[in-house]
Amino acid sequence: MNRTMRTKPFTALTVACLLAAASAGLMARCQQAASQTPAQEAGETFQARCSTCHSEHGEGSEVGASLNVPDLRSAAVQRNGDDLLRQVIKNGRGNMPAFGRDFSDRQIDRILQLVRSFAATSNQQVQGQPSTR
16 A cells, blocks of 8 residues: 555545534634623623723723823713714724724624613713822
8 A cells, every 4th residue: 555545545534534624613613702792792802802902991091092082971971962973983083993894783782781881871870089188
């Protein structure tokens, strides 16, 4: 038996094993993604793509401060309409890059909901803090 014939079954078996392993990994990721709520998905997306400038809860990071990003929890941001905020996420503004190619409309809507939740969280924290007067 020549060497080529001996390696073909090994190669086919190796490829089959690699495909099975890749399939199992993909299935695990799909199951994990399917078990996430839309809010969890938006939170992960925000942490991965937005928090460098906007920080974890929208207050702005040191990087964001150097770029003059607004506090997403602020009344100035929160009083903007959903359409304007969607447009800013999609098309960018000032130092903020456009994410229209990276995020689907559904993802943008979920991120917008998350940004709206920052104001509520911020208000709850302020109301729950004792007065310093």
